[in-house]
Amino acid sequence: MKLHERKTLEGLTLDEERALYNLNDAVVKNCVFAGPADGESALKECRNVAVEGCSFSLRYPVWHAKDFTVSNCDMDEKTRAALWYCKSGVIDGCTLGGIKALRECSEIVVNGCKIVSPEFGWRCRNIILDDCDAVSEYFMFESKNLTLKNVKFNGKYSFQYVKDALIEDCDFSTKDAFWHSKNITVKNSVLRGEYLGWYSEGLTLINCLITGTQPLCYCKKLTLINCRTEGCDLSFEYSDVKADISGEVLSVKNPKKGRIVADGYGEIIFDSSLYPCKGKVLKR
Numbered sequence: 001m002k003l004h005e006r007k008t009l010e011g012l013t014l015d016e017e018r019a020l021y022n023l024n025d026a027v028v029k030n031c032v033f034a035g036p037a038d039g040e041s042a043l044k045e046c047r048n049v050a051v052e053g054c055s056f057s058l059r060y061p062v063w064h065a066k067d068f069t070v071s072n073c074d075m076d077e078k079t080r081a082a083l084w085y086c087k088s089g090v091i092d093g094c095t096l097g098g099i100k101a102l103r104e105c106s107e108i109v110v111n112g113c114k115i116v117s118p119e120f121g122w123r124c125r126n127i128i129l130d131d132c133d134a135v136s137e138y139f140m141f142e143s144k145n146l147t148l149k150n151v152k153f154n155g156k157y158s159f160q161y162v163k164d165a166l167i168e169d170c171d172f173s174t175k176d177a178f179w180h181s182k183n184i185t186v187k188n189s190v191l192r193g194e195y196l197g198w199y200s201e202g203l204t205l206i207n208c209l210i211t212g213t214q215p216l217c218y219c220k221k222l223t224l225i226n227c228r229t230e231g232c233d234l235s236f237e238y239s240d241v242k243a244d245i246s247g248e249v250l251s252v253k254n255p256k257k258g259r260i261v262a263d264g265y266g267e268i269i270f271d272s273s274l275y276p277c278k279g280k281v282l283k284r
Helices: none
Strands: 007-010 024-029 047-052 066-071 087-092 106-111 114-116 125-130 133-137 144-149 152-156 163-168 171-175 182-187 190-194 201-206 209-211 222-230 240-245 248-253 257-262 264-269 280-283
Touching: 222 248, 248 257, 264 280
Parallel strands: 007 024, 024 047, 047 066, 066 087, 087 106, 106 125, 114 133, 125 144, 133 152, 144 163, 152 171, 163 182, 171 190, 182 201, 190 209, 201 222, 209 222, 222 240, 240 257, 248 264, 257 280
Antiparallel strands: none
């Protein structure tokens, strides 16, 4: 990103349609995007623009942007669909409060942000989230090539149909996470919820705490390394699994194939199977 020859727009209040459309090589500082004109798409098609310390209360402000930064900005709940179709950007220290805040974007770093946005991060590529708090539903749906670190998430239906992700040092309270996902690795994280990882392929959990009912069923190429479980009943049903679990599993039901090793089990169930189930359940 160029750091020279940039004009500065500071202290403005802008509410008209496409107020700064196709802005290039500029710093937009301490501006307010709100007002009675209720205009949309304030910074659409901007290039090499730094947006600093601004507040937004209008729809669709940053679409089709390239080579941009948005830092220390507040996008409230009226800032619907804030960043769509953007490429090569950094969102730092911001509050993202409107529905569908990030969609179909690529090569974006989201750092130190507070996210309260249903349907956040759909169909994105090459996204990094670091040190963020997020509340959402269908979080990161159908996205690819993700890196998450120090992310605290609360919501439902996260990471469905996600492909190729590395998740480290995170804390998730979620339901139906990682359904139909492929090639996901989760390290040193807490995964709380229900029905974790169903229909996933290539899901690897390392040094994780897993809590909640009926986790990890119908999985292919599932791997658990040095994980712990709490309240995990009817686990691993019809899954192809290699699991090394520290402590006890509440119950295991009909693993399809592979090997599960734990310190103990409340119950091991092999009955009423619709498929041949030859998985080995062993006590350490």
